[in-house]
Amino acid sequence: MSGYRIACIPGDGIGVEVTGEARQVLDRAAERHGFRLRWTEFDWSCERYTRTGRMMPEDGLERLAEHDAILLGAVGFPGVPDHVSLWGLLIPIRRAFDQYVNLRPVRLLPGLVSPLAGREAADLDMVIVRENSEGEYSRIGGRHNPGTPDEFVVQQSVFTRRGVHRIIRYAFELARERGGAVCSATKSNGLVHSMPFWDEVFAEVAAGYPDIPHEQCHVDALAARMVLRPDRVDVVVASNLFGDILSDLAAAVVGGLGTAPSANVNPERRHPSMFEAVHGSAPDIAGRGLANPVAQILTAAMMLDHLGEHAAGAAVRDAVDAVLRDGTVRTPDIGGRATTGELGKAIRDAVSGPRPAVR
Incomplete structure (x- = not known):
C-alpha cells in the first residue's frame, strides 16, 4: 500500500475544528482508494507564540521539508498582530519552499445560491x-x-x-x-x-x-x-x-469563504506544497461548532490531486457536492443548522461508496 507523509498544522480558532474534519474525510478516502496518509501534527499557532515568542521553532522548515505535503488550518488570534502570525509562519513556509503559485479555484457548489x-x-x-x-x-x-x-x-x-x-x-x-x-x-x-x-x-x-x-x-x-x-x-x-x-x-x-479552497504550490515538486482554506481563523465563532468545514475539505481534495491520487480527490469533491445538493445537512453560513462535526460526518459518509477496484 502506498503512503504519503503529511504535515498537519491545525493553527488557531476554527482552523483546528475544520482541519480535524478534513483529516477524517481524507483518511476515509485513502482507505477506500488503497493508500495511507501518515500524519505528523505540529502545534504551531498564535497560542504557541504567546508561550514561546515564536510561531514555529527554529528548525521548523527543516522538519516540514521531510513531508510530501502540508495541510494548514487558519492562523491568527486576537492579541497577536496579524503581521506577526503571517510573517512568523505562513510566508516563511511559502518562500522557503518556493510555493510561488497560490491557486484558488472558485465555483458555485450544488444546492447553494x-x-x-x-x-x-x-x-x-x-x-x-x-x-x-x-x-x-x-x-x-x-x-x-x-x-x-x-x-x-x-x-x-x-x-x-x-x-x-x-x-x-x-x-x-x-x-x-x-x-x-x-x-x-x-x-x-x-x-x-x-x-x-x-x-x-x-x-x-x-x-x-x-x-x-x-x-x-x-x-x-x-x-x-x-x-x-x-x-x-x-x-x-x-x-x-x-x-x-x-x-x-x-x-x-x-456564497462565502466557507466554501473556498486554496493551495500554495511548488509546481516543480522540489519542495512540499501547502494546502490551506481561504478563510481565516474566525475567533468569534471558534469552539462553538458553527464553522463550515467545506473549504478545508475541498482544500484537502486539492492536496490529494497534487499527490497524484486523483480518484480519491474526485471522490471527496463528489461527496461534498452530493451532501450540499441534498441540502439536509448544512452549517449556518449556508442556510442550515448543522454543526461542523455533523457536516463533516455527512461528507465523510458520502465518500464511502462501492469500494473501487484494486489498483
Whole structure:
C-alpha cells in the first residue's frame, strides 16, 4: 500500500475544528482508494507564540521539508498582530519552499445560491492564479521619524522577470487544460513601474500561446466584472496583493469563504506544497461548532490531486457536492443548522461508496 507523509498544522480558532474534519474525510478516502496518509501534527499557532515568542521553532522548515505535503488550518488570534502570525509562519513556509503559485479555484457548489441574482453554476467557475513569492508582500522598506509630524513609511514591491514570467506561464498552461481564457489583472495606469513591467512580460508569454484567448484588465474593472459578468471570468493571473483581494471577492460571489479552497504550490515538486482554506481563523465563532468545514475539505481534495491520487480527490469533491445538493445537512453560513462535526460526518459518509477496484 502506498503512503504519503503529511504535515498537519491545525493553527488557531476554527482552523483546528475544520482541519480535524478534513483529516477524517481524507483518511476515509485513502482507505477506500488503497493508500495511507501518515500524519505528523505540529502545534504551531498564535497560542504557541504567546508561550514561546515564536510561531514555529527554529528548525521548523527543516522538519516540514521531510513531508510530501502540508495541510494548514487558519492562523491568527486576537492579541497577536496579524503581521506577526503571517510573517512568523505562513510566508516563511511559502518562500522557503518556493510555493510561488497560490491557486484558488472558485465555483458555485450544488444546492447553494449565489448572492448575485440569477447566476447559476455555469456562470461561476473561475480560478485565481496568484503570484505567491514576491510582489507587494515585501519586507523592504521602513518607518522613519516615528511619532513626529514628519513621520513617513516606505513600502517597496518586488517584481522579478523570473517570478512574473513563471506565474503567467502557469496560468496559460492551466487555461489550456481547462479549455479557457486568461485575464491578467493589472493597474498600469497608476503603478508606473511594476505594472507596465508585468504587462510587458504578460505579452511576451501570451505570444507563446496563440491558441489561448487572453486579455489584460485593470484590477478595479476586473473586480466589477466579477460581480456584473462573472461568466466572462475564467483564469485570472494576478500579483500577490491583487490576487489576494480578487480571490476573496470571487469566493463571496459564490456564497462565502466557507466554501473556498486554496493551495500554495511548488509546481516543480522540489519542495512540499501547502494546502490551506481561504478563510481565516474566525475567533468569534471558534469552539462553538458553527464553522463550515467545506473549504478545508475541498482544500484537502486539492492536496490529494497534487499527490497524484486523483480518484480519491474526485471522490471527496463528489461527496461534498452530493451532501450540499441534498441540502439536509448544512452549517449556518449556508442556510442550515448543522454543526461542523455533523457536516463533516455527512461528507465523510458520502465518500464511502462501492469500494473501487484494486489498483
